Amino acid sequence: AQRVTQPEKLLSVFKGAPVELKCNYSYSGSPELFWYVQYSRQRLQLLLRHISRESIKGFTADLNKGETSFHLKKPFAQEEDSAMYYCALFPGGTSYGKLTFGQGTILTVHP
Amino acid sequence: GAGVSQSPSNKVTEKGKDVELRCDPISGHTALYWYRQSLGQGLEFLIYFQGNSAPDKSGLPSDRFSAERTGGSVSTLTIQRTQQEDSAVYLCASSLASPSGRPYExxxxxxxRLTVT
Incomplete structure (x- = not known):
């Protein structure tokens, strides 16, 4: 079975500092990886997916199959980036689109 | 257009009582998912619907949990004989569904938010 691990429950940085939210996964196949974000008093929403290879709100994430990681990075954090971030995995095949989520990381960006 | 709606937003119930949670998906979304969000546990998958059928119930934690979907739209998650450990935020999500199973957003x-006292 697949597993997603986000080792940091809490992460604090200052505005303008680089930020990296870690995500490691265990799965023997070729999964699709996602980052979802939940801002305060808002709904959980998709931030980015690795197959899109795009930068959203300045965030990027690269799938490293060798290290089985999908870390989320931003060079200059902003206060509005403060939120709960979830890494999620889709194993492929007939999994009905079901995602396996990590435990989440609460990011706080201080002014 | 309207997004996914859920009701009630908050529910406080006594241990042992039954509760029903409702989800209205986005119109046209054939796939519907229920998750449970507990403090420190992340998002836990409960059940998936494709249309009215539930091909994957693997995440339901016990036989006290059940769900149904009617008309390919509204879904109800029922928890019987609630326990304190059932306290959590129950999230519903919907998406388009492809025949290959690849995930749409x-x-x-x-x-x-369910609180069992």
Whole structure:
């Protein structure tokens, strides 16, 4: 079975500092990886997916199959980036689109 | 258009009582998912619907949990004989569904916060 691990429950940085939210996964196949974000008093929403290879709100994430990681990075954090971030995995095949989520990381960006 | 809606937004119930949580997906979304968000536990998958059928119930934690979907739209998650460990935020999500099973973006509702006293 697949597993997603986000080792940091809490992460604090200052505005303008680089930020990296870690995500490691265990799965023997070729999964699709996602980052979802939940801002305060808002709904959980998709931030980015690795197959899109795009930068959203300045965030990027690269799938490293060798290290089985999908870390989320931003060079200059902003206060509005403060939120709960979830890494999620889709194993492929007939999994009905079901995602396996990590435990989440609460990011706080201080002014 | 309207997003996924859930009701009630908050529910406080006594241990042993039954509760029903409702989800209205985005119109046209054939796939519907229920998740549970507990403090420190992340998002836990409960059940998936494709249309009215539930091909994957693997995440339901016990036989006290059940769910149904009617008309390929509204879904109800029922918890019988609630226990304190059932306290959590229950999230519903909907998406388009492809025959291959590859995931489209899931759109989440605001959740129902359940507190069992």
């Amino acid at each position: 899931q759109y989440f509702g605001p959740g129902t």
